[in-house]
Structures are given as C-alpha cells and as structure tokens.
Amino acid sequence: MKFLVTGAAGFIGYSLVNRLINDGHTIIGLDNINDYYDVRLKFSRLEEAGIGRQAAEWNNEVISQKYPLYKFVRMNLEDKDALIALAEREKFDVIVNLAAQAGVRYSIENPDVYVQSNIVGFLNILEVCRHFSVKHLIYASSSSVYGLNKEMPFDVVNNANHPVSLYAASKKANELMAHTYSHLYDIPTSGLRFFTVYGPWGRPDMAYFLFADAIKNGKPIKVFNHGKMMRDFTYIDDIIDGILLTVDNPPVKNSQWSALNPDPSTSSAPYRIYNIGNNTPVQLMSFIREIEKYMEKKAVMDLMDIQDGDVPATWANIDGLAAYGYKPQTPIEIGLQNFVYWFNRYYTNS
Numbered sequence: 505m506k507f508l509v510t511g512a513a514g515f516i517g518y519s520l521v522n523r524l525i526n527d528g529h530t531i532i533g534l535d536n537i538n539d540y541y542d543v544r545l546k547f548s549r550l551e552e553a554g555i556g557r558q559a560a561e562w563n564n565e566v567i568s569q570k571y572p573l574y575k576f577v578r579m580n581l582e583d584k585d586a587l588i589a590l591a592e593r594e595k596f597d598v599i600v601n602l603a604a605q606a607g608v609r610y611s612i613e614n615p616d617v618y619v620q621s622n623i624v625g626f627l628n629i630l631e632v633c634r635h636f637s638v639k640h641l642i643y644a645s646s647s648s649v650y651g652l653n654k655e656m657p658f659d660v661v662n663n664a665n666h667p668v669s670l671y672a673a674s675k676k677a678n679e680l681m682a683h684t685y686s687h688l689y690d691i692p693t694s695g696l697r698f699f700t701v702y703g704p705w706g707r708p709d710m711a712y713f714l715f716a717d718a719i720k721n722g723k724p725i726k727v728f729n730h731g732k733m734m735r736d737f738t739y740i741d742d743i744i745d746g747i748l749l750t751v752d753n754p755p756v757k758n759s760q761w762s763a764l765n766p767d768p769s770t771s772s773a774p775y776r777i778y779n780i781g782n783n784t785p786v787q788l789m790s791f792i793r794e795i796e797k798y799m800e801k802k803a804v805m806d807l808m809d810i811q812d813g814d815v816p817a818t819w820a821n822i823d824g825l826a827a828y829g830y831k832p833q834t835p836i837e838i839g840l841q842n843f844v845y846w847f848n849r850y851y852t853n854s
Contacts, residue, residue: 506530506594510629511602512576513537513546513559515707516644516698519740520600520747521553525571527748532594533576535603540610541708548850549705550576581625591632598751601629601643604674607709611671612812622674623681630685633693640692640754642747645679647699647736647781647818648672657736657819660697660769660777668815679777686773692754693774696747699781699820703740703839704846712737712840715792716847719799729810731789734817736781739834739842746780749828769824781820782832794836798844 507524511517512533524531533553537546537560550559554570559578563586568574579586581603605611605621626643633641650658652666667673675697682693702712718725755776761767769777796803810816822830 505597506532508532508534508591508594508596508599509602510534510581510600511604511644513550514602515549515705516701516740516743516747517602518549518553518705519703519744520602521574523744523748525553525574528573530573531575532590532596533574534579534581534590535576536580537578538605540605540607545705545708552705581628582620584628584631587628587632588635591636595636596632596638598640598642599629599633599638600747600751601626601641604644605671606707607671610709611669611674615670618670618674622671623677626678626681630681630691633691634685634689638691640694640751641682642694642696642750643678643682644675645695645697645777646672646675647697647779647820648815649676649679649697650818651815656817657783657821658697658779659821660779660824661767663768668812683771683773683775686755686771686775690774692756693776694750694755695777696750697777697779697820698743699736699738699779699818701738701740701743703843706740706843711788712791712795712843713847715795715803716799716844719796719801719803720848720851722804724804724806725792726808727788727792727805728808728814729788729816730807731787731792731805732816733788733810733814734785734819735788735791736783736785736818736820737791737836737839738780738782738820738832739836739839742782742832742834743780745833746778746825746830749825749830750776750778753828776824778824779820779822780825780830781818781822782834783820783822784832784835785817785819786836791836791840794840795844798841
C-alpha cells in the first residue's frame with residue numbers, strides 16, 4: 505500500500521516508517537521539522553532512513569538514498585493547498601497522522617501553537633481523506649485525554665470529557681472531528697491513545713530522556729509528585745506493533761451500537777478508539793532507579809509537587825487491540841537498557 509506518514513522526523517513517525525519500509529510499502533513522509541526540541545535529532549533520524557540534509561527545503565520532495573520507496577517532504581499540515589496538491593499527486597491508500605505539537609506543559613504556555621497544528625492541521629488531513637478516497641485514517645490521540653478520570657485502568661468505553669491541558673483537549677477534539685468525518689463521509693478512522701512512549705531515538709523533552717541527560721552531566725532532575733507518579737511506560741516497538749495491527753484492521757460500523765447507551769470507542773460509523781499501552785504501570789521513582797542502573801550513576805533529585813496539567817497515574821486497558829493479538833513484549837528493564845545504550849552512543853558520536 506501507499507502510506508502518508510506525518511510526523512515522519514519524530515520519534516514514533518521515524519520508527520513506523522522503518523517498519524513500513526521493511527514490510528515493502530511505499531511511503532511519503534511529511535514533517536515540518538519545527539524547533540520544539542533539537543532539530544539535529546530530527547535530522548539524524550531522517551539521515552538514518554537515507555534522507556539527506558536537502559530535506560530542510562520546504563515542499564522539496566527527497567527520495568531516500570537507502571530506500572527507493574520512501575520519499576520525504578518538509579511541509580506544514582496547516583498549508584492546506586500544498587497538502588491537497590501532494591495528495592492529488594500521490595493518491596494515498598492509508599494516512600497515519602502522527603504530526604502534532606506535543607507536550608502537556610508546553611501547551612499551557614503556548615496555546616496558539618496547538619490550535620494551529622493539532623486542530624487546523626488535523627482538519628486538513630480529514631479534508632484530504634474526504635476528497636481523495638483514503639481507505640483508512642489512523643491518528644495519534646493520547647492517554648492525556650482521560651484527564652480527571654480516576655477509574656483505573658483507563659478504558660476506551662468510559663467517557664473522557666475532562667482534560668486538564670490544552671494538549672489533551674486538542675487530542676480529544678481530534679477524536680470528535682474524526683467521528684464527524686466517519687459519520688458524514690464513511691471514512692474509516694482509528695484513534696490511538698498512546699501511553700508514555702519511550703525508547704531509542706526518543707523525544708528529548710520526555711522525562712526519561714531528561715533524567716538520562718541530567719544524570720550523565722551530574723545535574724539535578726526535577727521529580728514531580730515526589731516520584732509517586734504512576735505511568736504506563738510503553739516501549740516504542742510495542743507501540744509500532746499496535747499501530748500496524750490497526751492498519752490491518754480498519755474499523756467497520758458497529759451494528760450493535762446504541763444511541764441510548766453509547767459506547768464512546770465505537771460508532772454506527774466506521775470509527776474506533778484504542779489504547780496502546782503496556783498495561784503495567786510503574787512508579788516514576790522505580791523508573792528512575794532503572795535509568796540509574798544502566799547509566800551506572802546516581803541521580804541528584806529535586807523532589808517537587810505535581811504540576812498543573814499532570815495526572816498522577818496512567819494505566820491502559822488494552823482489550824480492544826488485544827482482540828487482534830496485541831501483547832506488549834518489552835519490560836522496562838529491557839526497554840531502558842536499550843534506550844541508555846543508544847543514548848550514550850548517540851551523544852558520544854554526535
């Protein structure tokens with residue numbers, strides 16, 4: 505099949521592109537390479553996939569030097585005309601939308617960026633699906649949509665209507681927008697609520713990355729909620745396994761769906777919501793101890809209260825994807841060992 509993967513220079517996008525390449529698909533990767541975090545890491549990911557530095561040019565299509573079926577385009581999703589022109593040329597079968605302005609805390613300080621990227625950009629993706637007969641749209645949502653929900657584990661059959669950050673609200677909005685287009689235009693859409701993704705080539709703004717960098721350089725780390733946060737840390741390979749299962753299982757209309765007793769995760773339209781998590785929450789302090797072990801160095805910790813926009817715990821009910829055989833394979837001991845090995849190698853050689 506031919507895929508459009510947005511956010512292709514990002515952590516999850518880069519990893520997905522590699523798997524799709526190995527499976528023999530044709531891929532158009534799209535990213536605006538913004539400076540939310542160090543663009544050198546984004547360019548390094550692209551270079552690993554054979555995309556040279558000419559990718560810095562806007563709307564310039566660059567064919568991978570390693571993989572002839574992979575082409576990269578630097579583009580903003582908000583640029584509707586350029587996106588429509590690309591879709592008209594390429595005729596995508598499947599779109600995996602991983603491009604978004606990330607970061608819970610950043611959304612509190614920079615709300616406008618989230619509206620443009622996560623709302624306007626996503627609307628343009630939906631319009632492409634509508635006008636060019638895309639067979640399946642898969643898009644990144646987030647565990648943060650559960651917000652003030654205290655019922656554990658988080659389950660897609662429960663309502664998630666009380667987000668506590670604009671980032672989370674933008675992801676919930678994506679789910680609602682996708683449902684509207686599924687209902688009006690019969691577009692199969694699958695929303696994926698990711699749970700705290702980590703691993704090699706990860707995002708430098710994520711806690712585990714910040715911890716490793718601080719430990720390496722002997723700097724104190726900020727440990728919120730005094731290390732009592734619980735997170736369903738999910739290794740990148742397990743995330744990609746979940747995405748590929750949704751590719752292979754596009755949603756169909758749920759003939760049993762009832763408007764009197766509505767299931768938020770399905771619909772009378774071809775629409776589904778899934779959790780992708782490890783289904784095994786770990787306390788933040790235990791996570792830090794594992795990083796210390798592989799860094800072979802103790803952390804200097806600054807214990808702090810929980811921050812605005814944070815939730816104290818996440819835990820994914822993964823029954824939806826488990827029905828297709830999804831089963832996370834990577835415990836944090838292995839995942840963090842792999843991450844620290846990559847981290848030390850990358851920052852020694854770069």
